[in-house]
Amino acid sequence: MISLLCNVFVGIFLIVNIKQGDSLYVFKTKYFDTKLDHFNFLSNATFKLRYLINDTYWSPKSDSPIFFYTGNEGDITVFAQNTGFMWEIAPDFKALIVFAEHRYYGESLPFGNKSREPEHLGYLSSSQALMDYVELIAELKQNKQDNRHPVIVFGGSYGGMLAAWMRMKYPGTVAGAIAASAPIWQFTDMTPCNVYNRVLTSAFSLASRRCSDNIRKSWKAIDNITKTDDGKSWLNNTWRLCKPIKTSQNVSTLKDYLNDMYSNLAMVNYPYPATFLADLPPYPVRAFCENLRYEDLEGTKLLTALFSGVSLYFNYTGKAKCLDYSGAYQQGLDDTLWQYQACTEMVMPMCADGRYDMFEPSEWNLTEYAQNCYKTYKATPQPWLVKNLYGGKNIHTVSNIIFSNGLLDPWSSGGVLRNVSATAQAIIMPDTAHHLDLRSSNPNDPMSVIIARRYYRYIIRYWISQ
Template sequence: MFIVWMIFLFFTFREGHGYQYETKYFTVPVDHFSFALNATFKMRYLVNNTHWNQESGPILFYTGNEGDIKMFAENTGFMWELAEQLKASVVFAEHRYYGESLPFGNKSFSSEENLGYLTAHQALEDYVDLITNLRGAKDIPVISFGGSYGGMLTAWFRMKYPHIVQGAIAASAPILEFEGMNKCSAFYRIVSSDFRSASDECADSVRNSWGAIDQLAKSADGLAWLSKAWSTCKPLTKASDITDLKDWLVDVYTNLAMTDYPYPTSFLMPLPANPILEVCQYLRDPKLGAKELLGQIFKGVSVYFNYTGKAKCLDVESADGALGDQGWDFQACTEMVMPVCSDGVNDMFEAKPWDLNKYSADCTKKFAWVKPQPDLVAKRYGGREMAKLSSNIIFSNGLRDPWTSGGVVESLAPTVLSIIIPEGAHHLDLRASNVADPDSVKNARNLYKKHIRNWIRQYKEK
């Protein structure tokens, strides 16, 4: 039995970064797999039909990520450009539990019971219902797009529901970033190589900074100096504060690698072009004393958290801007268990082996009854083997993107292709065209257009 919930509630006209869209809401079940829970919620989606030929044009559908869907709509310009060329409708669907799509309103994160419906599987079912409704009785081809976690979803969408979506562009999609599928050390090695490509001194300065932080953290005076020198919003007074600071730094370096675009952007934070080069101009002498070295580190990371000069203090609570930390923490503690580790020798980080027991214990502290399932994704979506059996999927990977560590980096079947973008950071290929784009990105987009047109043609000829 299949129920489609079809209540359109209201829409408004919005504009962001030059892209205009209607904001709509579509009612879906909280639980697609049990009729015992008679509850629904309003899933938000954004749509633009300016160029759509409703008789022959496709739907270009973005599978929303772990954040407000507007952020992704305004940073995925390739779809908007393609819509004009293909006379297509553009739809950006918001992932449940992110942005405004909250199944239990302001109580969505209040208990593990309410959070239990936050899974990729449920989100994909939401997208199935929405597309089914948008199509109505018409035979309309749908091409799915997504970057990062959204790229994983778009690949799984095509694998699991080939009758719903006719092709998929999965950019920076780490569907192999799971237990037994890759080496846990690969992620931080790529981050480190990005910084080392700017200069050896830059990467070595970061590596030496961890010991410098520990040296100052040994005394109250050292902590007081660090709090003042780094303008922290809250004084650093105890060991857990130092742990939080180090975790924040790791996130910052990772995000800089992900968003190392060749032109200014504001995806996670407002950043200049080639932000790693901007950071590394301050990190030229890894042999400085602790205070001098950390003074330089602070100038470097200020490029990330305070490029606009508007930040009054350093808040180490989050480095991810508009991403939905609450929801992703839960997913990471249940189905999205992605092992990463560092050794402090082949990367610029402190040595931290992957420890599933510790990881599970930390998750239990956050969510009482939750236990990570490191093999769930492999069982549910099949990883490399499932992809081999699929068709009409293009995986793209930028060599400057740390998530390439879990990406599909070789073609798996005649129509399951892998595209490598040497100069590419995190899903750079899905962004709008820019004069600073390297040729490898331009070539990738041209290849996507060729295959998308072919997928649409095949669908119409069936």
């Protein structure tokens, strides 16, 4: 069951720390009493939602805007330190900067240490989180009738989905949204289940066509070598596995690790060094493929070349003693909470055919998926809930949203890649990975990102002038 959930969802929205000197952003930590259930008139229960705020540039007596980050599925302080674009433009707009934490994540725990227990997860949803943000914005404005301070919401990945949905659902609260790498269409009946893995494969094929071909061959090579004890011993020693391969379950776990690795490498395929689980060089996919560019790789020769790339991922600094492939189920975000969301409303079908992608063939089986979700959380997935809540692809009346996507990012598969209305626009960056445009400026940024950020400045000024 863990394998199924992790293959499909874990690693979807990762936290990436970008190494750009020692630039850290300063903020105050505050807490806001928000309702546990915004949709129950008879419930008055509350809990404390954490938010981070910087008012250095803001004048509450003016009409300066509020820049509001819609928190993802993780500790909000990490997103505050890794969304440099907001910090860079805030002085020009004299903006108040706010990073709001998503309920159930970080320190915003409705039931304290028991919040992760299945019986307490019923209030974890995108709808409840959006209402937390609406109420917090009202509190920040002090007067609920005060519309002098236009609110621009920002978000990347799941946070980008929330930013877009917030503008769609609450246009009276939000003047505009920058939704970066937001796969709002990665759902049933909107995006075929095989597109994500095809886009992911293309990122490796761009580095080297033979690289993706060799990765495709590697699955069978792993199966073949683990059929015998001698083969297992060779793999354990050559790949320096912390836990020796002994069973078929060990092999499956190793493959899960590799699947996660390929997704993560593609998402952080940035033009400068970054850290996620371990340090990575600039354009890590290109570096990963360096020894997989050859046509004659088979068997142990292929697996030796593959391990050179795997080593770059888990041991770029040379400090790791062995490869802990059990880390396939130990991501930087809170697995339990995100898997619950994936088992309720964030049901994103994934599959592979092994022909037009570099993965082992795997079908999307909603019945099996639902059984595993119910076994774990006593929850039944609702594959069409997001479509019903937020309009699916029928969003031609929405306005003032930027949907940005980098085509090196596999999550662009479920992103909005064309304009949906006159002012709900798609920004495409062909040479960019996962929400790079929200990061701090870097001398190595591709021109597409530089141009996109310039346009964001222009369109934000237009939105707040309306």
